[in-house]
Amino acid sequence: MVSIRQKLVSVTQATKVTNGKNNARKYIVVHETDNTNTGADADAHARLQINGNSRDASWHWQVDENEAVQSFEHFWACWAAGTFTGNNQGIHVEICVNRDGDFNKALQNTASLVAKIMKEENIPISKVVQHNYFSGKNCPRNIRAGKVSWATFLQMVSNANSVQPEKPIPDSKKYRIQTGTYNDRKVAESVVEVLKTRFGWIAYVEQNGNNFRVKTGTFVGITAAQNAENKIKTARLAQVTYILEA
CATH class of the missing domain: 3.40.80.10 (Peptidoglycan recognition protein-like)
Incomplete structure (x- = not known):
């Protein structure tokens, strides 16, 4: 099986x-x-x-x-x-x-x-x-x-055919979303604020040299992570996003 x-x-x-x-x-x-x-x-x-x-x-x-x-x-x-x-x-x-x-x-x-x-x-x-x-x-x-x-x-x-296979199980791995970089910290912070207030997510700003990126908290399963990524893009909060394993 x-x-x-x-x-x-x-x-x-x-x-x-x-x-x-x-x-x-x-x-x-x-x-x-x-x-x-x-x-x-x-x-x-x-x-x-x-x-x-x-x-x-x-x-x-x-x-x-x-x-x-x-x-x-x-x-x-x-x-x-x-x-x-x-x-x-x-x-x-x-x-x-x-x-x-x-x-x-x-x-x-x-x-x-x-x-x-x-x-x-x-x-x-x-x-x-x-x-x-x-x-x-x-x-x-x-x-x-x-x-x-x-x-x-x-x-x-x-x-x-006489054996009943196991039912599909969901992907239980954890993922987080990371945006591309912003050159203005205030812009990144405004994105974090939207993610927190509109979507109720955990999010924070991470500095990358002279630029800044936004990372979210974790989502369980790739489908949840993909849905979250689509929300960010639909809201036009970032042009570039990545799904990372947490």
């Missing part, structure tokens, strides 16, 4: 790297990250998506030997399949292949996740496909090379 949690990309970021909230959800598409770097696990790939992927790409889930992390709700049409149909009809799951991970365990967790999605979205196993099915790309590479056959993986999915 795979451990599941959400680390959702902000709506602002999602609109930049998807075809919008138009996913027909007819397929579950299995990928491999092809990222063998040490530490390139599910959390690392989830953070990559939250922080703004340098590539024009997105996917719903990433899975390693420990957990499955969701970056996008299934209604988002992510850019992962390499074709319009695949992007607009697929729920995309990336298996991590980092060299310090356990690929076989990641595969088992992926099978458990796929079985869960099949039940939730009413998708038959005949519509569980490889990335290769849409674009012809050699992905998922290790499965296609026979490290574990596709037939074996589908059998793992079928076997997992």
Whole structure:
């Protein structure tokens, strides 16, 4: 039974790297990250998506030997399949292949996740496909090379259908918002005052050489932090903001 949690990309970021909230959800598409770097696990790939992927790409889930992390709700049409149909009809799951991970365990967790999605979205196993099915790309590479056959993986999915996975748990990490710098302390202090009086937040001014920046108190979970960041930008209190782990 795979451990599941959400680390959702902000709506602002999602609109930049998807075809919008138009996913027909007819397929579950299995990928491999092809990222063998040490530490390139599910959390690392989830953070990559939250922080703004340098590539024009997105996917719903990433899975390693420990957990499955969701970056996008299934209604988002992510850019992962390499074709319009695949992007607009697929729920995309990336298996991590980092060299310090356990690929076989990641595969088992992926099978458990796929079985869960099949039940939730009413998708038959005949519509569980490889990335290769849409674009012809050699992905998922290790499965296609026979490290574990596709037939074996589908059998793992079928076997997992009788197991109830854990429910998603919220991100319990703490974050704070930091603005870019102001060259006038009074301007920074006025921003702090707004954050305190209008939003009821803890906030303070931090000096940075001859400039000043504003930092907030902590927010629990990336979603709360992203919402706070959006409030600051909507109120036009700062042009540049950063989400930092507390």
